[in-house]
Amino acid sequence: MEPVLNSQLNQRLSTQFFTRPTLAVARDLLGCRLFTRLGTETTGGTIVEVEAYHAAGDEASHSFRGPTLRNQSMFLEGGHSYVYLIYGLHHCFNVVTEEPGTGAAVLVRAILPTVGIETMHKRAGEISRAGRLGEARLLAHLGSGPARVCRALGIDRRCDGLDLVGSDRVWLEPPERSLELAVATGPRVGITRSTDLPWRFCVKDHPLVSRPRIATLG
């Protein structure tokens, strides 16, 4: 029943992948797959929406004012995780990019669940509103939105600062098959500063991205 994963050993995204310019990493993460193995449960999905955050000149970034206790993982070498709690109850998962000390990262905003879907449903709980959605939309509901990504994958602050290249708990793999994705870009969601930067990337014309208003993207 549970799919066999050979991902622990081969086919991982490398440090070289992550230590590139943040916008390139953000774009290239679309179509890649994010996995967690927490306890005995393995869950994962395909990344369909991300946002880039820089340090220099990006007032919306947590790293803008330099390292603090919360954001210190953001200043690790590219390929580490940065997980934080927002609004007191939700978690957000970021992949750190570039060289150590840079303070740049990519926020994973949406995945399409592919592995461990039953586990993800359990983590989400049975939601009355979601229960009224059709099958496809119910699946999308599991992973669309940064907090739902974390909930589905079981990510919390214990997953902060992990080396995603070497961790057996959280890791990333390239797309299953190489394919050309149509990508849309636009302004980031839910921020109040540096809103002019078009640093949100999503797989274009995909029915399962987190916000339906893709039409407003540049």
Next chain:
DNA sequence: CAGTCGATGTACT
């Protein structure tokens, strides 16, 4: 469908 609002921990002014 759109709009509003409460929940709730942490960082920072």
Next chain:
DNA sequence: GTACATCGACTGG
């Protein structure tokens, strides 16, 4: 005190 890279419940059309 206030803001926050959000979500889900609830309202009104």
